[in-house]
Amino acid sequence: MTAPTTPRGPNPPPVPSAPAGPRGPLPGLGVLRETGRMFILGLSVLRLIFKRPFQWREFIEQFWFIASVTILPAMLVTIPFGAVIALQVGSLIEQFGAQSFTGGASVLVIIQQASPLLVSLLISGVAGAAICADLASRTIREELDAMRVMGVSPIQRLVVPRVLAVVLVALLLNGLVSVVGTLGGYFFNVIMQNGSPGAYVASFSALAQLPDLYVGEFKAMVFGFIAGVVAAYRGLNPKGGPKGVGDVVNQSVVFTFLILFFVNMILTGIYLQLVPPKGL
Secondary structure (H helix, E strand, O other), X not given: OOOOOOOOOOOOOOOOOOOOOOOXXXXXXXXXXXXXXXXXXXXXXXXXXXXXOOOHHHHHHHHHHHHHHHHHHHXXXXXXXXXXXXXXXXXXXXXXXXXXXXXXXXXXXXXXXXXXXXXXXXXXXXXXXXXXXXXXXXXXXXXXXHHHXXXXXXXXXXXXXXXXXXXXXXHHHHHHHHHHHHHHHHHHHHHHOOOOHXXXXXXXXXXXXXXXXXXXXXXXXXXXXXXXXXXXXXXXXXXXXXXXXXXXXXXXXHHHHHHHHHHHHHHHHHHHHHOOOOOO
16 A cells, blocks of 8 residues: 655745854954953053052052153154254244244144154153063963962053053153253254244243143143053953064054044144133
C-alpha cells in the first residue's frame, strides 16, 4: 500500500535569507567613544584632586621637570614670535594711519591669543609627550595593574599630580611669555619701524583692559588641563607593546593640537560676546 500523495500547489514564496554578518560600526563611533572616555578621565582627575592623601612629592618633581624643559624653549620661541606680530601689525596699522595704536593692538594679540596657544603647544609637545611616554611604559610593564591589585588608584597616584603640575606650569609660563613677547614687540616696533616709545606704551590704556589678561591666564589654565588629560589618557591606553608607546606619544601631541585650537575658538567667541571691546 502506497502513502497518499499531497496535491502540488503553487510554489511557496522564497524565504528571505539571513544577513551574511553583523553590520559594521557606525562611522565616527570610535572617535566619539574615545572622546567620552577622555572626558570621564578629566572628571575623575577633578574629583580626585580633593581626595587625601595628595601626592605632594610627585607633584613637585613633575612641576620642576616640566618647568625646566619648557622655560628656555618658550622664551626662545616667544621673542621672534612677538617680533613677527609687532612687525606685521605695525605694518598693517601704518597703512590706516594709526601708528599710535600699534602697541595696544600688538599686546592684545600676544596676551589674548598668541601667548596661551604658544604655551599650550610647548607644554603638549614637550611635557605632554614625556608624561604620555612615562605612563605608557608603566602600562606595558603592568605596573599600573600591580598598583590596582594593591588597592592604589593609578589616577590619584600618577595622573592627578602630573595634570596639576602641567596646569600650574602653563599658568606661570603664560605670564612669562606675555612679558617677553610684549618686550620683544616693543623693541622691534621702536627700533625696526621707528615707532614712538611713548605712543607704544600709551596705547595700552586705549585698547587693552584687565579682562584681556584674565582671559589669557584662564586659557592657559584650561589648555594645560586639556594637554595633561590627553597625554595621560593616551599613556594609560597604549596598544601594540613597546612599539605602541611611540604611537600613543605622537597621537597625544596631534590630538592635543586639534583640541586646543578648537577650544580656543570657542573661548575667544564667548569672551568677545561677554566682554565688549574698550572704546577709544
